[in-house]
Amino acid sequence: MSSQSQYGGDSNMQSKQPANSAEGRVEKAGTPVRREENPSAPARRADKKLRAGVLGATGIVGQRLVSLLAGHPWFELTEVAASERSSGKTYAEAARWHLDGPIPDAARGLVVKGLDLSLDCDFVFSALDSSVAGPAEEDFARAGYPVVSNSMNHRMDPDVPLLIPEVNAAHIDAIPLQQKNRGYDTGFIVTNPNCSTAGLVLVLKPLADAFGLEKVFVVTLQAISGAGYPGVASMDIQGNVVPFISGEEQKMEAEPQKLLGKWDGSRFVDAGIGLSAHCNRVPVIDGHLECVSVGLKKIASLDEVREALRNFEVDADLASLPSALRNPIVVLGEENRPQPRRDVNAGNGMAAVVGRVRECPLLDVKLTLLSHNLVRGAAGAALLNAELLAARGFLKHRVTPSESHLAEPVSS
Ligand code: NAP
Numbered sequence: 001m002s003s004q005s006q007y008g009g010d011s012n013m014q015s016k017q018p019a020n021s022a023e024g025r026v027e028k029a030g031t032p033v034r035r036e037e038n039p040s041a042p043a044r045r046a047d048k049k050l051r052a053g054v055l056g057a058t059g060i061v062g063q064r065l066v067s068l069l070a071g072h073p074w075f076e077l078t079e080v081a082a083s084e085r086s087s088g089k090t091y092a093e094a095a096r097w098h099l100d101g102p103i104p105d106a107a108r109g110l111v112v113k114g115l116d117l118s119l120d121c122d123f124v125f126s127a128l129d130s131s132v133a134g135p136a137e138e139d140f141a142r143a144g145y146p147v148v149s150n151s152m153n154h155r156m157d158p159d160v161p162l163l164i165p166e167v168n169a170a171h172i173d174a175i176p177l178q179q180k181n182r183g184y185d186t187g188f189i190v191t192n193p194n195c196s197t198a199g200l201v202l203v204l205k206p207l208a209d210a211f212g213l214e215k216v217f218v219v220t221l222q223a224i225s226g227a228g229y230p231g232v233a234s235m236d237i238q239g240n241v242v243p244f245i246s247g248e249e250q251k252m253e254a255e256p257q258k259l260l261g262k263w264d265g266s267r268f269v270d271a272g273i274g275l276s277a278h279c280n281r282v283p284v285i286d287g288h289l290e291c292v293s294v295g296l297k298k299i300a301s302l303d304e305v306r307e308a309l310r311n312f313e314v315d316a317d318l319a320s321l322p323s324a325l326r327n328p329i330v331v332l333g334e335e336n337r338p339q340p341r342r343d344v345n346a347g348n349g350m351a352a353v354v355g356r357v358r359e360c361p362l363l364d365v366k367l368t369l370l371s372h373n374l375v376r377g378a379a380g381a382a383l384l385n386a387e388l389l390a391a392r393g394f395l396k397h398r399v400t401p402s403e404s405h406l407a408e409p410v411s412s
Pocket of ligand 1: 086225
């Protein structure tokens with residue numbers, strides 16, 4: 001079976017990109033997007049693309065972002081920034097490129113900057129190492145840049161949305177309060193979850209909606225690319241499993257509570273689920289596998305659980321975002337799937353792939369899930385967050401330093 005027919009071929013970014021940028025759909029200011037070919041055409045209407053900067057562009061997540069931004073219908077990459085080790089070099093010189101395809105032409109010649117608060121862009125993605133991301137992201141937000149972050153530093157802040165659009169898009173309503181609390185003007189911070197939390201919560205969401213969640217017990221088998229580059233030493237991971245990933249279990253036990261909880265207009269209210277996580281590093285390049293047992297509030301048959309997962313569908317507005325999938329969960333029937341090597345790129349890496357849905361003698365139901373840690377769990381997640389923000393009007397064209405002289409009155 002081809003991967004396209006197995007996973008559904010019409011709802012991934014590769015197939016949607018041309019549709020979004022096709023003649024007749026190219027957006028002009030004030031001109032409605034033609035909707036006859038696709039009733040759920042993208043909500044964003046603008047005369048030019050928003051300019052994106054990537055902080056931490058040379059790292060393993062940053063490279064994915066640079067790659068996903070190439071040819072994006074709404075965003076263009078205009079700035080790349082990293083540490084002093086890289087700044088001043090061209091991107092092609094600075095990035096030790098890990099992806100299969102070549103470095104996108106639009107990025108090759110960009111000069112890597114430091115964490116410079118006068119970048120020529122309308123918003124920034126942050127794929128910075130967590131040792132620097134905390135204050136750096138605050139500095140950019142204070143300087144007026146919307147910050148769409150991958151890093152852990154602000155995920156659990158009481159006024160920062162931790163976002164998976166298919167799960168808790170309404171949490172972006174916290175942004176105005178964050179700006180007020182922190183004295184930000186046009187800037188703000190939005191985050192995406194930890195890479196293993198992302199797939200887990202996407203799969204838990206339809207179960208929470210249909211049956212309610214009481215308890216979740218999860219054991220992860222996490223790929224080495226989740227540790228950045230060079231990550232775990234080859235001597236430690238070749239032919240081995242490392243049953244410890246610093247801070248990971250705490251993140252997996254805390255972040256789902258916020259993601260599956262509610263924004264009540266003034267604060268995030270936790271979902272109140274009992275959660276226990278064991279996290280392991282395994283010698284796989286990309287793709288986090290997770291063995292999950294779930295205790296449900298309402299009794300459900302295995303068929304009802306499978307149907308709830310299979311029928312999970314996002315609304316038309318969300319489905320029209322360029323990186324979104326209409327059905328972000330793929331349920332496989334084979335007893336030995338999902339597998340990282342075979343299934344990691346389902347839905348261009350944006351799907352959570354579920355298999356082995358069966359009874360659990362301790363809780364109610366158990367299953368195995370897989371998601372791409374660098375796409376659904378990092379770069380693709382941030383891109384989808386930025387698309388949601390753009391569609392809802394939170395990203396706007398900024399007057400940046402290179403343009404500001406045009407706006408200044410000519411002195412006589
Ligand atoms: P990485 O490969 O180690 O890349 C780190 C990036 O941060 C590089 O671009 C590096 O620039 C830059 N950097 C480091 N120190 C800096 C400094 N002092 N000033 C400015 N830039 C600095 O890490 P990664 O895996 O891409 O992860 C990036 C972030 O995403 C981390 O916060 C990580 O926790 C998070 N995340 C990762 C994953 C994943 O699966 N890997 C998933 C979700 C979230 P140089 O190249 O110049 O050193």
